Amino acid sequence: MSSQITIALDVMGGDLGVNMTIPGAARALKTHSDIKFLLFGDEAIIRPVLSRYPDLKTHAEIIHTDQFICNTEKPSTALRKGRHSSMRLAINAVSEGKADCIVSAGNTGALMAMAKMVLKCLPDIRRPAIASVMPTKDGRVVMLDLGANLFCDSEILVQFSLLGAVYSKVVEGKETPTVGLLNIGSEDVKGHEELRTAAAVLERVSFSGKYYGFVEGDDIPMGTTDVVVTDGFTGNIALKTAEGVAKLSSLYMKDAFKSSPLAMLGGLLAKPALIRMKKKVDPRFYNGGMFLGLDGVCVKSHGGTDEIGFSNALQVAYDLIENKFNDQVAKELENVMGQESFFTADTTEE
Amino acid sequence: MSSQITIALDVMGGDLGVNMTIPGAARALKTHSDIKFLLFGDEAIIRPVLSRYPDLKTHAEIIHTDQFICNTEKPSTALRKGRHSSMRLAINAVSEGKADCIVSAGNTGALMAMAKMVLKCLPDIRRPAIASVMPTKDGRVVMLDLGANLFCDSEILVQFSLLGAVYSKVVEGKETPTVGLLNIGSEDVKGHEELRTAAAVLERVSFSGKYYGFVEGDDIPMGTTDVVVTDGFTGNIALKTAEGVAKLSSLYMKDAFKSSPLAMLGGLLAKPALIRMKKKVDPRFYNGGMFLGLDGVCVKSHGGTDEIGFSNALQVAYDLIENKFNDQVAKELENVMGQESFFTADTTEE
Numbered sequence: 004m005s006s007q008i009t010i011a012l013d014v015m016g017g018d019l020g021v022n023m024t025i026p027g028a029a030r031a032l033k034t035h036s037d038i039k040f041l042l043f044g045d046e047a048i049i050r051p052v053l054s055r056y057p058d059l060k061t062h063a064e065i066i067h068t069d070q071f072i073c074n075t076e077k078p079s080t081a082l083r084k085g086r087h088s089s090m091r092l093a094i095n096a097v098s099e100g101k102a103d104c105i106v107s108a109g110n111t112g113a114l115m116a117m118a119k120m121v122l123k124c125l126p127d128i129r130r131p132a133i134a135s136v137m138p139t140k141d142g143r144v145v146m147l148d149l150g151a152n153l154f155c156d157s158e159i160l161v162q163f164s165l166l167g168a169v170y171s172k173v174v175e176g177k178e179t180p181t182v183g184l185l186n187i188g189s190e191d192v193k194g195h196e197e198l199r200t201a202a203a204v205l206e207r208v209s210f211s212g213k214y215y216g217f218v219e220g221d222d223i224p225m226g227t228t229d230v231v232v233t234d235g236f237t238g239n240i241a242l243k244t245a246e247g248v249a250k251l252s253s254l255y256m257k258d259a260f261k262s263s264p265l266a267m268l269g270g271l272l273a274k275p276a277l278i279r280m281k282k283k284v285d286p287r288f289y290n291g292g293m294f295l296g297l298d299g300v301c302v303k304s305h306g307g308t309d310e311i312g313f314s315n316a317l318q319v320a321y322d323l324i325e326n327k328f329n330d331q332v333a334k335e336l337e338n339v340m341g342q343e344s345f346f347t348a349d350t351t352e353e
Numbered sequence: 354m355s356s357q358i359t360i361a362l363d364v365m366g367g368d369l370g371v372n373m374t375i376p377g378a379a380r381a382l383k384t385h386s387d388i389k390f391l392l393f394g395d396e397a398i399i400r401p402v403l404s405r406y407p408d409l410k411t412h413a414e415i416i417h418t419d420q421f422i423c424n425t426e427k428p429s430t431a432l433r434k435g436r437h438s439s440m441r442l443a444i445n446a447v448s449e450g451k452a453d454c455i456v457s458a459g460n461t462g463a464l465m466a467m468a469k470m471v472l473k474c475l476p477d478i479r480r481p482a483i484a485s486v487m488p489t490k491d492g493r494v495v496m497l498d499l500g501a502n503l504f505c506d507s508e509i510l511v512q513f514s515l516l517g518a519v520y521s522k523v524v525e526g527k528e529t530p531t532v533g534l535l536n537i538g539s540e541d542v543k544g545h546e547e548l549r550t551a552a553a554v555l556e557r558v559s560f561s562g563k564y565y566g567f568v569e570g571d572d573i574p575m576g577t578t579d580v581v582v583t584d585g586f587t588g589n590i591a592l593k594t595a596e597g598v599a600k601l602s603s604l605y606m607k608d609a610f611k612s613s614p615l616a617m618l619g620g621l622l623a624k625p626a627l628i629r630m631k632k633k634v635d636p637r638f639y640n641g642g643m644f645l646g647l648d649g650v651c652v653k654s655h656g657g658t659d660e661i662g663f664s665n666a667l668q669v670a671y672d673l674i675e676n677k678f679n680d681q682v683a684k685e686l687e688n689v690m691g692q693e694s695f696f697t698a699d700t701t702e703e
Contacts, residue, residue, distance in 0.1 A: 138601075139601070140601060140604060150537055153537075153544070153545060185590060187500055187503075187585070187586055187589040187590060194503070194586070195503060195586070219589075219590070219593045220589070220590040220591065220592065220593025220594035220595070220596070220597055221593045221594065221596050221597030221600070222597070223594055223597060224594070224597040224598045224600070224601040225597055225600070225601070233590075235537070236537055236544070236545070236587065237586065237587055237590055239537040239569075239570070240535060240537060240569070240570040240583075240587055240590070240591050241570065241590050241591065241594045242570065243569045243570025243571045244570035244571065244573055244574070244591045244594045244595050244598075245570070245594050245595075245597075245598045246570070246571050247570055247571030247572070247573060247574040247575055247595075248574045248594075248595045248598040248599055248602070249598055249602060250571070250574070250575070251488075251489070251490060251574040251575070252598070252599060252602035252603075253602075254490060255630050255633065255634065256606065256630065258630065259623065259626040259627050259629065259630040260623060260626065262626045262629065263625070263626055265622050265623070265625070265626075266622065266623040266625070266626035266627075268619075268622050268623075269618075269619040269620065269621070269622030269623030269624075269626070270619065270623055271619070272615050272616065272618050272619030272622065273609065273610060273615070273616040273618075273619030273620055273623070274619075275613070275615070275616070276609040276610065276612045276613055276615075276616035276619070277609050277616075279609065279612065280605050280606065280608065280609040283605065284605065
């Protein structure tokens with residue numbers, strides 16, 4: 004890796020495609036002039052948009068392909084038939100050492116399946132997780148898994164706890180991040196067997212973070228811990244429920260300010276404060292799902308985001324590379340595994 | 354059942370105990386003068402509070418016991434040692450035909466375990482579920498299970514769908530309630546096997562509601578369907594995440610209105626509108642977790658609520674009895690089972 008960071012970009016992904024990914028890349032370049040972009044996609048579609056961003060043009064190379072993965076494509080089909088797709092070629096660039104990371108706003112399932120197959124997991128990591136950062140009362144929380152694994156045994160939950168703790172430490176800057184396991188009660192006797200076993204392991208090993216205990220759904224937005232670990236089914240539903248309720252609150256508020264002339268005036272006066280508040284929870288600033296645990300950096304942007312949101316996903320990728328996240332994970336694993344063989348006998352594969 | 358409705362009240366439950374349950378009962382009586390209360394708890398503690406509510410006094414009978422279930426008590430211990438507790442005696446009153454329903458703000462796990470043992474499930478219902486109503490964009494949604502069953506096989510998910518549909522129809526007044534199964538994607542191929550099997554059954558049987566398909570976390574607050582069905586682990590986490598995010602939104606808003614003199618003035622002007630909005634999502638008006646599927650009506654109030662919230666839990670119990678919910682469920686089961694033997698071979702017990 005040179006001092007320059009090379010990002011392989013699947014420019015065809017996302018609802019707005021090149022009209023979002025290319026402006027997003029141009030925006031990221033303003034913050035980090037040391038990024039080089041490999042733009043994977045249809046040259047004829049890329050060129051006219053790229054020509055509007057002369058700075059980006061000098062930092063970008065187009066790798067043409069006219070194939071891309073639809074959002075409705077099944078992961079298995081994408082694996083089989085998408086070998087020449089923009090997404091797949093961008094992932095290949097990372098495995099071939101031509102890029103430091105891959106960023107896509109395309110089909111999540113296809114991206115995960117391809118990235119898993121091409122990049123493989125880090126040594127000793129059994130499964131990659133999708134992680135993301137969410138706003139809390141006084142800061143931010145890292146949550147994983149958000150949908151990569153329906154079921155997670157205790158060993159996988161422990162590994163996700165380590166990944167989350169390292170992320171919170173090296174990227175979020177928390178000195179000793181607290182880690183909570185998402186459960187339906189904070190008492191030790193509650194929840195699945197897998198959770199109780201994972202809790203027992205996290206209590207006895209020493210790692211980058213500090214095991215806090217079981218946390219419940221409301222602990223996520225309250226920021227009780229720096230990291231929340233759960234299986235991909237529960238995590239995905241918790242994340243989307245949170246997004247939905249945040250949207251509902253904002254709809255209710257809009258209705259309230261429209262409900263009377265006095266309320267409208269009040270809303271007008273409070274507008275700057277409300278905009279500041281909205282910015283604090285703007286999903287675009289939390290965009291960028293990290294595929295943690297892969298031997299290569301892969302970041303997934305929301306498909307429906309805009310150039311600001313997409314540039315944030317690029318920022319997330321940049322942070323992971325700049326902070327050598329994967330090297331830190333390798334060290335963490337060595338440290339934890341050196342202490343004690345904490346890996347349980349449970350290695351059920353899906 | 355006489356035209357009078359008799360509610361067995363575990364007056365000792367809840368954070369505020371008799372200071373919340375008795376005022377709550379008095380409040381419910383103002384709306385429904387046909388309620389008779391059986392107050393289970395410590396007579397010496399009840400009498401002084403009850404004396405402040407002369408109307409309630411004439412509609413109430415005290416059944417003394419000095420035992421009650423702590424919030425920290427394990428369900429198994431409560432079952433074994435709580436035979437003379439206020440909670441247990443109140444449940445017994447329902448099974449003995451002395452009361453039409455039991456309402457408690459005490460330990461959820463203990464209440465569920467005791468109610469299950471004493472009241473048993475309705476014929477053909479394998480498991481009871483905890484259900485509750487939540488605010489949505491344009492109305493209300495019924496969600497179940499919220500924590501009674503960690504795992505749910507497809508047959509249980511189908512039964513919960515029927516319970517939810519009947520509730521939505523007879524209590525919420527929806528003509529043909531739509532039912533969604535909570536999943537991590539709306540595509541047919543997504544999620545656990547149990548969900549896909551349940552979906553297949555719901556697609557082919559005709560019941561009180563209409564099967565909508567898979568729904569995701571954000572569909573709950575958006576009100577995509579009238580009923581959302583899930584396992585108790587996921588449901589509990591989704592519910593608590595929603596509660597936490599709603600609380601966070603309200604904290605952010607308070608901060609915004611305190612952030613500048615202009616914003617404060619704006620907040621003041623919009624106050625009546627904001628109070629109306631707050632009322633719309635006030636958790637007290639959604640208080641009352643229904644234990645559906647039991648052969649007897651059992652409603653759980655939030656422990657931390659106040660008399661207004663508790664009176665709402667009593668209202669929920671009242672609605673279930675008045676609308677003969679359990680009779681309707683029996684009819685629904687007869688109808689659905691008459692059509693086709695849709696019960697799968699999967700009858701794994703916990």
